[in-house]
Structure formats: structure tokens, C-alpha cells
Amino acid sequence: MTQHSQFALLRTRRFLPFFVTQLLGAFNDNVFKQGLIFVVLFGMAFSDKTGNLLVNFCHMLFILPFFLFSALGGQFGEKFAKDALIRMIKLAEIAIMLVGALGFFYNNLYLLLLALFGMGTHSALFGPVKYSILPATLREEELVGGNALVEMGTFLAILAGTIGAGLIMSGSHSAGLVSAAIVLVACLGYFASRQIPRSAAAMPELPLDWNIFRQTWATVQLGLRQRPAVSRSLLGNSWFWFLGSIYLAQIPAYAKDLLHGDKSVITLILTVFSVGIALGSVLCEKLSGRKVEIGLVPFGSIGMTLFGILLWWHSSDFPAATAAHDWLGLLGIGQAWWILADIFGIGVFGGFYIVPLYALIQSRTVETERARVIAANNILNALFMVVSALVAMVLLNVAGLSIPELFLVVSLMNVAVNTYIFKIVPEFTMRFLIWLLGHSMYRVRHQGLEAIPDEGAAVVVCNHVSFVDALLIGGAVRRPMRFVMYYKIYNLPVLNFIFRTAGTVPIAGRSEDPEVYEQAFKRIAQYLEDGEVVCIFPEGKLTTTGEIDEFKAGVERILSANPVPVIPMALQGLWGSFFSRDPSKGLFRRFWSRITVVAGQPLPADTGRLVLQEQVRALRGSVR
Known part of the structure; x- marks a missing residue:
């Protein structure tokens, strides 16, 4: 595509x-x-x-x-x-x-x-x-x-x-x-x-409530009653405006009193900050692979905290001046470049933070409630901006903090607030780890993934090359996927957090643990009945040679009990990477290696496992 x-x-x-x-x-x-x-x-x-x-x-x-x-x-x-x-x-x-x-x-x-x-x-x-x-x-x-x-x-x-x-x-x-x-x-x-x-009304029969106070309270309640990913995104969005209001409100005094600048310095800082947010915003599409990637939210939060702390650090002992600098005079001071870089960094990572949150709120809210949920977000934004002004007044005028110290405090507050959000909704952290893997150790390309339907149940069958196959596939496919994997891989430290959060189904051999084996098929059936996409690795184990092993009969049992379309998929280029079982692998031997996730056209549910095996082998080709 x-x-x-x-x-x-x-x-x-x-x-x-x-x-x-x-x-x-x-x-x-x-x-x-x-x-x-x-x-x-x-x-x-x-x-x-x-x-x-x-x-x-x-x-x-x-x-x-x-x-x-x-x-x-x-x-x-x-x-x-x-x-x-x-x-x-x-x-x-x-x-x-x-x-x-x-x-x-x-x-x-x-x-x-x-x-x-x-x-x-x-x-x-x-x-x-x-x-x-x-x-x-x-x-x-x-x-x-x-x-x-x-x-x-x-x-x-x-x-x-x-x-x-x-x-x-x-x-x-x-x-x-x-x-x-x-x-x-x-x-x-x-x-x-x-x-x-033309954009039609979502709910033309909705009766209007002109009591603004009652409806404001009802609207906020509607927003906070949404599923946790949406309700906490509303809070995360409002927290961004809390931080933004703190920074923007202090820029004039910061530029005048600490940087010893005139009005042109204020304009320069506003320009750097705004261009940073604009750049971070437009980079989101490339970094997210054209899908709503909430894994960028923790990335943005970490960056805002880091550059906020650096702004405090670089603001200390700024050279005194006998007269106010203009913006060109400020650029002649080496320390000012570090400060401007910090402000730019806060803006860029702010863009990474806010764009996925807006997209998530829009995509996961029911159409007939979307405008009211966004209205709730606006109310919370206004509330957080008012609170930010009060907090700044207290910390600056009562606690006696300097403006750089205020920046340090709100940067540390950012850690606390987002830790709470990510703890309540571990999907943020899970998606961040998946995104990080796909943008550090591997360069992931996609081919034919539009074959996976946007709605409705389907089974995806794929070759099994490494311990992180599920993470790489989950990061590539736009729809959430439920993976079925060998229970010993499911129980690996760190990865288990991701697998549990993603609703992965652990499975064991029938002779190994009959209870886990049967429970897996029940959970798979429930996911498919709910219209979700289930991905299985029919080989039943990681390849030890780089070649595709024989598909087990479990895939036929799943499709027989749940007649849904089955989509063949192949991973290319993973053999020899650190998480594979290649005897000659090394951590840096295939670092940042290029891999491809390729999908074929959907097949009917009565397709046999050997035919599926050949389809996956053909998709993978000669690239192991």
C-alpha cells in the first residue's frame, strides 16, 4: 500500500x-x-x-x-x-x-x-x-x-x-x-x-440541557467514566497544559531577570518552544508508523522531564549583564545555546506526548459521546491551567523558589503524575517497550499488512524465529492482537509484563500441562467470539535452524471450532539476531538489523495446516 x-x-x-x-x-x-x-x-x-x-x-x-x-x-x-x-x-x-x-x-x-x-x-x-x-x-x-x-x-x-x-x-x-x-x-x-x-450529526436526537452547571458536572463525569485508557489520557492531556502554562507564564520574567534580555529574547524563546512542539507533532506520524501509537506518550514524558531538569541545571550562574541583551546578543553567550536547546527539547517531546493522547481520545471514544468527552477534556484543561497559576504563585512567592527551581519541581512532578497514569493504564508502558524495541535493535518494515481486516475476528499464523516475535508483530499491526505462545516464553522476566498487559494466551503441550492446554483454547475461542485478531505460531516452538518447522494440528482445531478467516504472515531477517536461537548470534552482530513483517491474503477457515505452512514459507522466501 x-x-x-x-x-x-x-x-x-x-x-x-x-x-x-x-x-x-x-x-x-x-x-x-x-x-x-x-x-x-x-x-x-x-x-x-x-x-x-x-x-x-x-x-x-x-x-x-x-x-x-x-x-x-x-x-x-x-x-x-x-x-x-x-x-x-x-x-x-x-x-x-x-x-x-x-x-x-x-x-x-x-x-x-x-x-x-x-x-x-x-x-x-x-x-x-x-x-x-x-x-x-x-x-x-x-x-x-x-x-x-x-x-x-x-x-x-x-x-x-x-x-x-x-x-x-x-x-x-x-x-x-x-x-x-x-x-x-x-x-x-x-x-x-x-x-x-458535510459532516453529519452524531446524535441529532440528543436533548439539550441548558443548565450549564449541571451539564458541566455531567460532562466531566462522562469523560472520567470512559475506559481507563481514555479517562487517564484526559488527565494526561490536561497535565500537558498544566506544564505548558507553567513554562509559558514564566518565559517573560525568565528572559528578563535571569537571561537579562529584552522583548526580542522573549520572542526568541517563544519561537524556539513553539517550533519544538510543531516539529515533535509532525514527527509523530513517522515515529508511530501512521497508527495511534501510545508508546510515544512515555517517550515524550521522559524527554520533557529530562530537558526540564537540564533547563534548571543550565540556568545556574548565567553571566550578569550591565544592559539588556537583544536576541542576537543572547546568542553570543555559549550558555544560552544550552538553554535554548533545553527549551527546544521540552517542545519536541511535548509534541510526542500530546499528539498520541489526542488521537487516542478520538479513536477510542464512542462517536455519539466523542464531542462531549472532548468538552470534558477542555474543562479539565482549563481547571489545570488555573491550578498551574496558583501552584506557580505559591512556589515562587510563598516558598521563595527561583524560576529555574520551579522548572525543576514541575519536572519532578511530571515523573510522579505520569507514573500514576502509566501504573493505572499499563498499556502505555507496554506499548512504549514494544515501540522502543522496534526503533532500537531492529528496523521494521511492513508489507501487505492491509490484509488484516480493520474489524472482525481473524486468525494470523506466523513462523516463530525469536523470543520477541510477538512484540515486533504487535508493534507493526495497527489493530491490537492477542498472541498465543509457549508458556515458558510467556513467563520470561520483563517480557511477561508486556505479554500479560497485551492479553497474551500462554499454552503448553497437552502432555506437559493439560489444564493450561485446554484453558488456552477456551480463551482463544472467547477472543474470536469477541471479534478480535488472534496470532498463533503453529510450529509450537522457536526454530533452532532458521527454517520453518512443521505446523502442529492445534491451528486446525482452532479454525474448526471458530470458522474465521486465517491470514498467513512471515517474519524475514530475524534469524541470527540476539533474541533468536542461532548458535552464532551476538548482541551487536545484528544490532539494528532490518526485518520485514509480511502478510498474505486471507484464506478460508477450512485451509489445512500444511497449506498454511507452505503459504508462510512462500511469504518468508529465502530471507531467514
Whole structure:
């Protein structure tokens, strides 16, 4: 099957108009918010203390609608056609920006605050439909790439809006220019939304509950009642925004007080951070193999912690300065490069962390609940951002920590929070170990795996070459698979954790342990009855020669009792690797060796074991 880059989505009508719509919305949000901050700090006769108080009030006023209206947005996202709903929200944005334009033009704080609250409401209503439309319009293998582009576009739009507002507000006709800009961008967003294809309502019969407090509580409960992988992903997602808010809120003071920089240094740090998240987001598709790979979440968490600690380390004893540096002056200091590398690393690994979480929430939530679950996520995000501000205030002003020490504390908190999440949902850790194996000791290629159906029961039969065959196959195949393996391999240390978490079925020879033998067939039958894919190694043992041994009769018993399609599969290139039984193997002899997982076309359930054996042998070919 031809593989296309995620950027190919930008050439499709089912994605590009939506992408442009949300990009312009994020850009406009930040042009308006930053413009308002400039007006409060420099355009009105407030004292420094009052101005700073008003800036913080503006941040809270923008977040407040997420508590009040996200639940309503979730209901709208289920009840109404998503494309029509987006157009209505974008029309409202034009009206809100007209109010904001009047506020800028007449230097009227009340109109500006009213427009700010309106933009927060706009974002609260847009969020649920924004993320629930992606699974409705993208194929499963496009979901990670689509989310990656959305996250990349959002953070680059935030950066562009922040910089753009600074440039506009520094001019001599700033009021007229910013007024025109926000209305123009809102209009462009509406025209882009008119090109979004039809996306039907998921639950048009849903009754609307206009009691925002009752529905907010019900929406949060709905999100937290989801299966553990989804509910903990909501918490992980909100924790990311907790961390992000801590870092972003401290950047101005960090740049001014510790790096001795001017406004251009703040812009430089924001640019490095945003580009890092954008790069990490777009790399997710390549690293995940075009599937929702939650194994990247622990990888991202580890990276954010590591670079957060390094940022604290490299921030100590920064050279003093007699005057504020501009960004070029900062780049002339060697220590600054380490600091910027740390900030970039936090951004990149943040992208690895957040994109799979969004994709998992979308892919594993029932369609008729998806918009409300995403609304619950938005409510939790807002709550965590408010808590992050309180935590920062306590640690900086009460505990007396420096900003680098605050970064160290939240990095260590990241370890604790994600350890809890990964303990409750061991699938994250299991998938991370599988992903790590497939991206360290082996380079895994895929061929013909589209033969494995997206839905419904099937049996996969494969040759057995090494102790990690199941891990490599599980990492290659998009659907979760249930493996049947010899119980002594199942009980191997470390690997047993992965096998248990993945629902692997241990099996023994009939004469070895009749109870384990019979119990295995019962579990296999139950998995197939539930519509899952079961992978077995019909040789019954690892090859000791590199050749395919005779298939045992157990595969015929399984297919006779459970008449489902059977798919032959072969592993190429594993013989001689460290985990095989090749007598001449070595740890580094075949390090990072290239292997291929290749599947053939489905065969009927009455296919004999010898025919299956020949099919697998033909797929493997001469590459052992």
C-alpha cells in the first residue's frame, strides 16, 4: 500500500478547509489577546501594579467560558452537523471581533473585555467540534497525521499571532491596524469554513440541557467514566497544559531577570518552544508508523522531564549583564545555546506526548459521546491551567523558589503524575517497550499488512524465529492482537509484563500441562467470539535452524471450532539476531538489523495446516 506523508492531507478538501479555519482562529485569538495586553500596559493610564492585575484578570476572563460553556459545546457537537456548527461559530467570531475592533478604535476597556469573554466562549464552543470532526473525516491511518498537523498549526499560529500583535501595536496607527486585522482574519476564517465538507450529526436526537452547571458536572463525569485508557489520557492531556502554562507564564520574567534580555529574547524563546512542539507533532506520524501509537506518550514524558531538569541545571550562574541583551546578543553567550536547546527539547517531546493522547481520545471514544468527552477534556484543561497559576504563585512567592527551581519541581512532578497514569493504564508502558524495541535493535518494515481486516475476528499464523516475535508483530499491526505462545516464553522476566498487559494466551503441550492446554483454547475461542485478531505460531516452538518447522494440528482445531478467516504472515531477517536461537548470534552482530513483517491474503477457515505452512514459507522466501 502506498504510504503518503501527512502533508498530503493539506491537498484534500476533507482536511484543508478545516485546517485553515482552525489555524486562522488560533491566530486571531492571539492577535486580539496580545493587542489587548499592549493596550492595558501601554495604551491606558494605569499604574504598573494595576496594569499587571488587569493582565492577569484578562487571562482568567478568557479561561472562564471554558468552565461555563464547554459542556454546551459538547452537546452542540453531538446534536448538530459539524460543518454547519463550525460556520455558525465562525459567524459569531466576526460579530465578536467587530466589538473588539470598536474597543481598540475607541480605546474602550469594557468593549475589549466583552470581546475577550466572547472569544473565550467562541473557543470553548469550537474545541469539541474541532477535535470530534477529525475522526469523522479522516481514515484511521490518517488520524495521527491529522492531529499532528492541527497541533503544529495551532502552536505556530499562536506564535505568529503573538509576534504579529507586537509588530502591529508598535506602529503609529496601531488601533486602526489591529481593528482591521482581527475583523479581516475572522472573515477569512468564515469563508474557509464554508468549504468544509458535510459532516453529519452524531446524535441529532440528543436533548439539550441548558443548565450549564449541571451539564458541566455531567460532562466531566462522562469523560472520567470512559475506559481507563481514555479517562487517564484526559488527565494526561490536561497535565500537558498544566506544564505548558507553567513554562509559558514564566518565559517573560525568565528572559528578563535571569537571561537579562529584552522583548526580542522573549520572542526568541517563544519561537524556539513553539517550533519544538510543531516539529515533535509532525514527527509523530513517522515515529508511530501512521497508527495511534501510545508508546510515544512515555517517550515524550521522559524527554520533557529530562530537558526540564537540564533547563534548571543550565540556568545556574548565567553571566550578569550591565544592559539588556537583544536576541542576537543572547546568542553570543555559549550558555544560552544550552538553554535554548533545553527549551527546544521540552517542545519536541511535548509534541510526542500530546499528539498520541489526542488521537487516542478520538479513536477510542464512542462517536455519539466523542464531542462531549472532548468538552470534558477542555474543562479539565482549563481547571489545570488555573491550578498551574496558583501552584506557580505559591512556589515562587510563598516558598521563595527561583524560576529555574520551579522548572525543576514541575519536572519532578511530571515523573510522579505520569507514573500514576502509566501504573493505572499499563498499556502505555507496554506499548512504549514494544515501540522502543522496534526503533532500537531492529528496523521494521511492513508489507501487505492491509490484509488484516480493520474489524472482525481473524486468525494470523506466523513462523516463530525469536523470543520477541510477538512484540515486533504487535508493534507493526495497527489493530491490537492477542498472541498465543509457549508458556515458558510467556513467563520470561520483563517480557511477561508486556505479554500479560497485551492479553497474551500462554499454552503448553497437552502432555506437559493439560489444564493450561485446554484453558488456552477456551480463551482463544472467547477472543474470536469477541471479534478480535488472534496470532498463533503453529510450529509450537522457536526454530533452532532458521527454517520453518512443521505446523502442529492445534491451528486446525482452532479454525474448526471458530470458522474465521486465517491470514498467513512471515517474519524475514530475524534469524541470527540476539533474541533468536542461532548458535552464532551476538548482541551487536545484528544490532539494528532490518526485518520485514509480511502478510498474505486471507484464506478460508477450512485451509489445512500444511497449506498454511507452505503459504508462510512462500511469504518468508529465502530471507531467514
